[in-house]
Amino acid sequence: xxxxxxxxxxxxxxxxxxxxxxxxxxxxxxxxxxxxxxxxxxxxxxxxxxxxxxxxxxxxxxxxxxxxxxxxxxxxxxxxxxxxxxxxxxxxxxxxxxxxxxxxxxxxxxxxxxxxxxxxxxxxxxxxxxxxxxxxxxxxxxxxxxxxx
Amino acid sequence: xxxxxxxxxxxxxxxxxxxxxxxxxxxxxxxxxxxxxxxxxxxxxxxxxxxxxxxxxxxxxxxxxxxxxxxxxxxxxxxxxxxxxxxxxxxxxxxxxxxxxxxxxxxxxxxxxxxxxxxxxxxxxxxxxxxxxxxxxxxxxxxxxxxxx
DNA sequence: GGTGAAATCCTTCCCTT
DNA sequence: AAGGGAAGGATTTCACC
Numbered sequence: 001x002x003x004x005x006x007x008x009x010x011x012x013x014x015x016x017x018x019x020x021x022x023x024x025x026x027x028x029x030x031x032x033x034x035x036x037x038x039x040x041x042x043x044x045x046x047x048x049x050x051x052x053x054x055x056x057x058x059x060x061x062x063x064x065x066x067x068x069x070x071x072x073x074x075x076x077x078x079x080x081x082x083x084x085x086x087x088x089x090x091x092x093x094x095x096x097x098x099x100x101x102x103x104x105x106x107x108x109x110x111x112x113x114x115x116x117x118x119x120x121x122x123x124x125x126x127x128x129x130x131x132x133x134x135x136x137x138x139x140x141x142x143x144x145x146x147x148x149x
Numbered sequence: 150x151x152x153x154x155x156x157x158x159x160x161x162x163x164x165x166x167x168x169x170x171x172x173x174x175x176x177x178x179x180x181x182x183x184x185x186x187x188x189x190x191x192x193x194x195x196x197x198x199x200x201x202x203x204x205x206x207x208x209x210x211x212x213x214x215x216x217x218x219x220x221x222x223x224x225x226x227x228x229x230x231x232x233x234x235x236x237x238x239x240x241x242x243x244x245x246x247x248x249x250x251x252x253x254x255x256x257x258x259x260x261x262x263x264x265x266x267x268x269x270x271x272x273x274x275x276x277x278x279x280x281x282x283x284x285x286x287x288x289x290x291x292x293x294x295x296x297x298x
Numbered sequence: 299g300g301t302g303a304a305a306t307c308c309t310t311c312c313c314t315t
Numbered sequence: 316a317a318g319g320g321a322a323g324g325a326t327t328t329c330a331c332c
Contacts (some may be wrong), residue, residue, distance in 0.1 A: 001209060011210065015150050015202035019202045021308095023182060032300055037328070047198040048209040052194070053202060053294050054163035058244050060150060061160065067248060068253055076326055094291040100249075103216055108296055112263035133250035142205035142235035142243040145202050147257055170327095172307055181319050186309065 002048035006031065007039055007149050011049070014040070015146030018052035063108040065136065066116050069099030069123060072131040078102075080130025090118050101133070150195040155180070156188055157298050160198070163189070164295030167201035212257040214264050217291040218264060218272060219250030224269050227251075229279025250282070259284075 003011075009029045013020055022040065026033040043049045048108040058066060073081055085094050085105060093106040105123070111117035115136070152160075158178045162169055170184040171189065175182040207215060222230055234243050234254060242255040251296045254272070259263035264285070 003210065008210070011203065011205055011261055015205060016200075016202070018201035022328060031328075032330080034301075035299055038299085047211070048206055050204040050206055051165075051294065052167035053204055054160065054162055054167045054207060055202055056295060056298070057197055057199055058165060058296055060192060060195070061152065061157070063296060081276070082290050089297040090295065091291070092293045093289065095217075095289050096287040097284040098284055098287060099214045101284060103290075104286075105262040108284075133248055135246040135250060135253060137253075138245040138247060140242065140244050141231050141252075142240070144241045145200065147205060147210060147212060147241065148238040149205070168308060171309095182308075183310085183320080184318055187318085 001043070001048055002024055003043075003048065007043060010036060010039055011043070011149050012045040014049070014052070015149065036040040047134075062110055064111045066106065066108045067115060067137055068109055068135040069119070070133045070135070071123070071129050072103065072132050073102045074128050077128040081126065084126060084128065085123070088118070088122055090114075150192070150197055150275065152197065157191060159185060159188055160192070160291040163198070163201070169251045177209050199230075205258055208262060212258055213260045216257065216264060216286055218256055218268070219284070220252040220254065220256040220272070220278050221281045223277050223279050226277040230275065233277065234272070237267070237271055238295045239263075257265075 006029060010025055013025050013028065021033075023033045023035040026036045029036070042048065042086055070079075082094060082103070085091050085103070088107075090107050090109055091105055093104075095104045096102065099106050107115070107118060107123075109118055117133070119132070119134055123129065159174055162174050164184065165209060171185040172182045175185045178185070216293060220230075231243060231252070234240050234252070237256075239256050239258055241257055244253045245251065246253045256264070256267060256272075258267055264283070268281070268283055272278065285296055
């Protein structure tokens with residue numbers, strides 16, 4: 001889909017605060033809210049806007065630890081291994097990558113004990129993975145609200 | 150902040166779709182919208198809800214490539230190195246980690262040429278970093294809307 | 299893109315439990 | 316301390332220009 005500067009302005013605003021009323025978006029970009037509504041609907045349908053999500057503080061809901069997990073897959077068993085990962089509740093993202101790891105996973109756990117159990121019982125010890133490395137997140141120094149548009 | 154099951158239900162709904170009208174949230178959890186409003190406000194103030202963000206398809210806005218970048222910092226120059234990273238528009242997240250890398254960065258670039266320029270001119274070649282590894286994301290197999298609450 | 303209007307929603311205050 | 320009712324003003328969502 002072709003996006004013009006007006007579309008991009010709308011995206012910037014909704015990326016920063018997805019609950020901004022369309023009427024206020026309209027005010028800021030100097031258009032009617034009907035136009036904003038129309039453009040947003042088109043971007044939703046085209047898949048430019050994939051959704052709107054509340055950003056929850058992980059600690060406040062009981063997740064004291066998060067980590068990046070690098071994995072090396074066994075040849076020929078990639079699909080089931082990936083499906084297995086996606087089924088684990090603590091797994092938030094699964095990416096295929098080049099470089100040292102075939103798969104990069106973002107996981108959240110209640111505490112280090114829970115992380116240990118997750119890794120040993122449900123990831124590293126699982127068939128389909130040859131090798132793993134857990135990189136525990138000590139802190140997040142910076143996190144943008146979205147992409148520069 | 151103490152969260153009860155009602156709070157968690159609200160969080161689940163807003164994590165999945167942050168633009169859900171409070172009136173509908175109220176309907177779903179069988180309470181009044183005044184109550185939903187009140188609880189959401191308290192969770193926002195307490196920092197449980199950090200924000201609401203539209204989820205934009207990176208490709209649709211011109212980011213054809215993303216990558217994880219692992220970095221090893223020089224001793225004693227961590228702070229300026231991290232501040233430098235946070236100032237780059239292509240950098241979306243900067244995490245301090247244990248394991249092979251001191252810093253794990255998530256970057257987005259227009260194409261491989263732009264990624265190359267970002268890495269050589271603005272990250273790997275920068276003072277404060279001793280070593281780096283770029284893990285290009287070939288695909289994202291799974292991405293949850295939020296945390297399991 | 300914009301207008302206009304009806305339906306819906308947000309927000310606040312106040313009352314009840 | 317927590318939830319609900321009510322009412323205003325604002326917003327969303329259409330059809331139509």
